[in-house]
Amino acid sequence: xxxxxxxxxxxxxxxxxxxxxxxxxxxxxxxxxxxxxxxx
Amino acid sequence: xxxxxxxxxxxxxxxxxxxxxxxxxxxxxxxxxxxxxxxxxxxxxxxxxxxxxxxxxxxxxxxxxxxxxxxxxxxxxxxxxxxxxxxxxxxxxxxxxxxxxxxxxxxxxxxxxxxxxxxxxxxxxxxxxxxxxxxxxxxxxxxxxxxxxxxxxxxxxxxxxxxxxxxxxxxxxxxxxxxxxxxxxxxxxxxxxxxxxxxxxxxxxxxxxxxxxxxxxxxxxxxxxxxxxxxxx
Numbered sequence: 001x002x003x004x005x006x007x008x009x010x011x012x013x014x015x016x017x018x019x020x021x022x023x024x025x026x027x028x029x030x031x032x033x034x035x036x037x038x039x040x
Numbered sequence: 041x042x043x044x045x046x047x048x049x050x051x052x053x054x055x056x057x058x059x060x061x062x063x064x065x066x067x068x069x070x071x072x073x074x075x076x077x078x079x080x081x082x083x084x085x086x087x088x089x090x091x092x093x094x095x096x097x098x099x100x101x102x103x104x105x106x107x108x109x110x111x112x113x114x115x116x117x118x119x120x121x122x123x124x125x126x127x128x129x130x131x132x133x134x135x136x137x138x139x140x141x142x143x144x145x146x147x148x149x150x151x152x153x154x155x156x157x158x159x160x161x162x163x164x165x166x167x168x169x170x171x172x173x174x175x176x177x178x179x180x181x182x183x184x185x186x187x188x189x190x191x192x193x194x195x196x197x198x199x200x201x202x203x204x205x206x207x208x209x210x211x212x213x214x215x216x217x218x219x220x221x222x223x224x225x226x227x228x229x230x231x232x233x234x235x236x237x238x239x240x241x242x243x244x245x246x247x248x249x250x251x252x253x254x255x256x257x258x259x260x261x262x263x264x265x266x267x268x269x270x271x272x273x
Contacts (some may be wrong), residue, residue: 003064006075008146012139013060016082019138020243023131027247031254037261 045249052246055239063232070229076146079139080225081232084216085240086136091198093129093244094168097122098195101188108185116259119184122191123175124251126168128244133165148211155210160201167194 003009063081070077100122107115140158141151152158171190178186205215216225225233 003069003075003078006078008142009075009078012079012142013082015138015142016086016135019131019135020247023127024247027251027254030258031250034254034257034261038257040261 045246048242049246052239052242055235055242059232059235059239062235067229067232068226073147076143078232079143080229081236082240083136083139083143084233085237086132086139088237089240089244090129090132090136091202092241093125093132093248094164094195094198096125096248097129097168097191100125101191104184104188105192117256119188120255120259121248121252122188123172123255124248126171126191127251128248130165130168130172132240132244133161133168137161137165153211155212156204156208157201157210157212160197160204164194164197164201167197170194 059081063078067078069075100118103118104115104122107118137158144153145151167190171187171194174190175183175187205212
């Protein structure tokens with residue numbers, strides 16, 4: 001069986017990526033805000 | 041520095057892509073659990089990441105307390121790194137619990153149980169969420185000192201989480217790594233684990249350095265604003 005068709009496995013890998021990408025977005029927003037504050 | 045950062049980002053993505061390929065298509069499937077055992081390759085690196093970044097948070101918190109009255113610049117740098125590593129540790133801990141819950145649902149038929157490992161891990165996650173809330177909502181010059189003290193006491197739960205499967209035999213499997221003569225995974229499964237460990241740790245370092253830079257720049261801006269306000273009086 002192709003592991004890509006295993007529901008729980010794919011869900012676990014997807015959730016990992018979603019959480020990491022959400023946190024990365026938050027960090028990039030903080031980065032942008034701090035850059036603006038510094039240039040003021 | 042900027043070029044190095046994006047080079048590191050590209051290397052991280054390459055490590056993670058290869059880690060995914062090896063985990064999915066190269067290493068053999070576990071004979072007892074089947075395909076679901078491949079969650080191990082994302083589950084274990086999350087716990088390693090959590091342990092490393094909470095340890096960094098502990099060291100930086102101690103450094104902040106030691107330096108705050110002697111060297112303000114280095115103390116603030118340590119504080120910024122403490123914040124960045126705590127956030128990253130919380131993210132890894134959340135992922136470890138989520139992937140573990142999905143694995144538990146497939147293997148045991150339950151999403152959650154109040155066993156020793158799971159409960160102590162949830163408590164650890166809540167302690168570090170409380171640490172971040174202290175940093176967010178406490179105002180005044182003592183906020184950083186208070187947060188550093190919370191971090192030092194919070195870290196006491198990390199060895200308890202690690203030892204929980206050794207001290208109490210409940211639902212969670214016995215330790216796989218460093219667990220004695222009959223513990224461990226088959227050597228054929230190790231490449232997937234190493235690639236994903238390397239990839240997710242590189243990812244953690246990449247994100248923590250970005251977060252650290254953002255926090256440090258914000259500290260500088262806040263200091264300048266406070267200085268200007270004092271001069272205006």
